[in-house]
Amino acid sequence: MKGLRWRYTRLPSQVEDTLSGEEGEEGEEEEEKEAAPAPAPAPEDPVEPQLAEASQVLGASEIRQLSLHLPPRVTGYSWSLAFCTARDGFSLQSLYRQMEGHSGPVLLVLKDQDGQIFGAFSSSAFRLSKGFYGTGETFLFSFSPQLKVFKWTGSNSFFVKGDLDSLMMGSGSGQFGLWLDGDLYHGGSHPCATFNNEVLARQEQFCIKELEAWVLS
Template identity: 45%
Template sequence: MPVELIDRRQDTTPVVTTPLVEKIHQVLPQRYRLAKKWTLLYSIDQHGISLTTLYRLVKNNKGPCVFAIKDANDQVFGAFLNETLKPSTHYYGTGECFLWRDTTQGLKVYPWTGKNEYMILSEHEFIAIGGGDGKFGLWLHSDLDKGSSATCPTFHNEPLAGEQEQFNCIELEIWGFRL
């Protein structure tokens, strides 16, 4: 049975499409594959560009979420987070977190390496996923339009936006699901 995406308006441009959901769903930790409905918690298209609004809308999600970005070059990438995003001055999350990038060859997944525990850092000025050596695997500024992605020890990922580390975020979606 395919995953059902709910709460996205039909007049918006999707980042997470049905084919992408199928790819992500296959690489989720086993117990989260049981979730057959994903709910749109936050979208720039539907909710505007505000990190404060993002935190407010996702705070009632009690489980994991999928964080998905489309950049100005039509690259689609993001992360699976085992906890919902919340303002925090310290890292949180577990080794179930991973980064991903959608490519013409399929979904590239960057799982936790075990080298550190820098999973999620979400402050009022930015959201960062993965870190170490002064770099973040995925970093998004509080204005939600500028970001960067660099190789980091947490996930030993390639830059998710392609060859350049900096990117302009055009769309952002956060999807939650429960068992």
């Protein structure tokens, strides 16, 4: 018996089997985590409007900010410059002529002698009218210098009215939220019930330096 030598064969224990199994499972879990699909991308920014030509009044930032307040139905519409004082002169009658054939809506933007930028969105094209027209989509706005938007309060329906010698938007107590005279050179802005707006310019009376009317279609 002294010449015999025992040979031990090391068998894997149950504990080792369990550990090796857990390591394998952890490895598989890590692989599964790596293979997991990426989270859904955040919703895309609203579609920025496409302008047929550059604006002399609005910059890219102003256009982007304004587009967020336009009615959903015009999202993705292109902007066409139907009228601008630099090209068509300072004449309200000329503005009406350029609006012929368009049903709207229209974005009116202007810059005054102080460099203040403000204007209005009209649900339909500007035209001569005996009374006020338009819908509750109409609103006034001003960059002072941050954008402020004044939407319909529901108190009245005095949205837009066009005469030969003036264009008016918003009214109440004999005051207009925004009005322009026949030569598109002088204008005014007062708080009004239609939009509960502030004075859009730095002063209630202002002189227009540049004006543009964009048709959205």
